[in-house]
Amino acid sequence: MHVTQAIKNRRSIRGFKPDAIPEATLREILDTARHAPSNCNTQPWHFTVVSGEARARLQEAIMAEILSGKAPSPAFPPGDVGLTGVYKERQYDCAMTYYGTMGIERHEKDKRQALMLKNWEFFGAPHVGFLSMPVSMGPVNGVDIGIYLQTLMLLLVEHGMASIPQGALAFYPDEVLKIANLPEGHGIICGLSFGYEQEGEQINKVVMDRAPLEDTVTLIS
Incomplete structure (x- = not known):
């Protein structure tokens, strides 16, 4: 698959089959993703994948927090702040x-x-990943996180898989920190639910438009 195909084929998918990705395949994808570029080669990202029984426990714990009325406590300002x-x-x-x-x-x-609430059910995906970086870092380092995330999502597309990046999965980090082995001093930027698309589901018919090129790009010569 060409890069152009992967970019155009990638969409946020919210309906997944229960089938897990074989560990050998997942390791291959993650091993390739680590070649993503970063400022001064700092590689500030860490990606923890939670699957199987641990994923089920995590979903139950986060949902209990939300339904109890607990307030969100993200490590970094959410993406909708200041819009x-x-x-x-x-x-x-x-x-x-x-x-x-x-x-x-x-x-x-x-x-x-x-x-x-389906966000914290991971949209039924068999795998959920939590992407983090040191809380001492700032927006410029966050660019590196975005590069890694896009690299990973395109690799999933190349392997016939689907995903959805979720800022909401950074809102309730306490239970994640108990189960997902994040490095000391890291904060969650976002989550990524992923697996194989369940074709035909209404929720997967959501297609977002993009702004015209002229609205987001300036060419000067």
């Missing part, structure tokens, strides 16, 4: 596309909440 103008409009359009595809109206708060 204004066109960026806020795009966030709004994203939500309307998502809920609209699922047949949920804006006033149906219970249905919207139920759909939101």
